[in-house]
Amino acid sequence: MATIKLKNVIKRFNEVETIHGVDLDLQDGEFVVFVGPSGCGKSTLLRLIAGLEDITDGDLLIGDVNMNQVAPADRGVAMVFQSYALYPHMTVEENMSFGLRMNGADPALIKERVSHAADILQLKSMLNRKPKQLSGGQRQRVAIGRAIVREPKVFLFDEPLSNLDAELRVDMRIQIAKLHQQLSATMVYVTHDQVEAMTLADKIVVLKDGNVEQVGSPMALYHNPVNEFVAGFIGSPKMNFLDAKVSAVNAQDLTISIGDQQITLPAIANTCSVGDKVKVGVRPEHLTAHDEDSSFKIQVSVDVAEHLGGVSFLYASYQGKSLTLEVSGNDLSRHGDLIDVGAQLSHCYLFNEKSQSILERPVPSRS
Template identity: 60%
Template sequence: MASLSLTGLKKSFGAVDVIKGVDLEVKDGEFVVFVGPSGCGKSTLLRMIAGLEDISDGKLFIGGRLCNELQPREREIAMVFQSYALYPHMSVYENMGFGLSLNKTPKAELDVRVREAARILKMEHLLDRKPSQLSGGQRQRVAIGRAIVRKPGVFLFDEPLSNLDAALRVDMRMELAKLHRELGATMIYVTHDQIEAMTLADKIVVLDGGLVQQVGSPMELYKNPVNKFVAGFIGAPKMNFLKVAVQSVDGDVATVASDAIAPVAVRSKGFSAGSAAWLAIRPQYLKPGKAANGEAGVGGKIGLVERLGTETIVAVETSGGERVVASIPVDVELAFGDHAEFLFDPGAAHLFQ
């Protein structure tokens, strides 16, 4: 396997800057997920690593080797695309071994590699079938097997599960996590689905507008987002953002308030008294209850109640016309149009510009 190093990586299409300077270190054996909204540059960045897009500026190292000018086949990478791209007239065995046969790999070695990949993916019984005889998940496993037989230094995945239905995506996420553990491989995975990112990654790279917003472990990003974009992108349901005014600042603590929220002290940096801010509270940190004796709370008229079995999603509209969503791990008797109050721990809240 191999490590990756991206230094000041940039990509422009004419006058349009798509990747605006990315610095990133990926350790040997890490599972790194690029995540962000459509158009953020994550797939372009992956294609630059693969050699499918030219690098406008900066340096790319794979396994310590400068790869800016190397062709894709010279980079010791294997890529799995959103589309399975299987040859319909070939069997699973032939599809998985086709790249090796083009490289004149001896038949005995080809056979060993294909059968070992099939064992890892639990596909030994499918080797003689054609793609038309396979389910969507099985076809994607063939595409992954085609990458495994090449024994690359780095695996690249470009939204490989987006064509699958919801239940199958969950199963394939488990398969990919297991595959990573078994191979100990370096993997770079692109998705717009933050749940995939949270469940698969050792390290998440959050991109927006061609720039890296934050890099860290899933729980680091969940608990300590560096800005409002990351806070709103990571986590489901989405984090609540409430407009507040900063009343006073004491070191790294700011006291904030609004029409809907009584004064509450929150950890912060870079704020001054009188400035405006966003108070951010995760739906999971809101608990039913009326604030008393200086407790932090928020309430409003219920506009939505969704009972999902393991949790209940409640949305209320505050007196200031803002929407607040709470995720409650119990079934509480709440109805549309009622007034509901929620408590929260100020230590679990964030303040953003």
């Protein structure tokens, strides 16, 4: 397979710069997910790797070979799109083998590769069917099979599950994870769904407005986000943010106010001044009700109680802002209930409101 390196890659469309000096180093055999909100540049970055868009500045290397001027067909990559893009008049076998047939590959080789891909994707019994006879998940497997038979150095996936219903998305997510384990291939996957990112990736690249915000393993990003954006994007339901203000600073500790409560934290390295606005981040599973060991407590009003059986989510309001709590499935809270909730400092994050950067954790961070 192959490594992928992007060195200060910039993309402009006329005068508009959409990718701003991206540097990435993707290792051989890694499953890398580009994740971020719509318009963040993740699909554009994937298309630059594929050669479907030209790089304005910087360098792209696949397997240590500069690809800036190499045609898409010669880059050793295969791309799976959101649209299945199958030929409706061809069978599954003909769709999967189309690229090899157009390149004049030996018929025996074509048959061998199609048979191998069909085994991996459980399509053996469907090789003679037309696309209209297949479900959405089966069609997407055919599109993936068409990529497998090419035996590329790199697989590129551009939101391949977006057209599927919820149950099929889960099933195909598992299938793609198994495919990566079987092929040990370098895969780059684009999605706006952070659940897909967390469950599939060896490495996540979080993008915002054409910039890379953070790169790391799923759990590293979950436990140690570098800023408020990453903290709020990674995790489902997303992190809660409480408005706070610095009320006292000295060499030993820092005091912040949340509502009418004063909370003292160990001194942090980042410079803070009295009056600075900060945000306290707490994940839904750590914002707990009726916990006597909480470092602080606030009273919230329950707006919606979502009971899912083993777990429940409470969507509540505090000072005009929405908060989410993950509680036991046996919790009986209902709309309109007032409940006291809090969190322990060991589960809290502190962010500078202006820069959105994380301040040094007041307790040792988890890895």
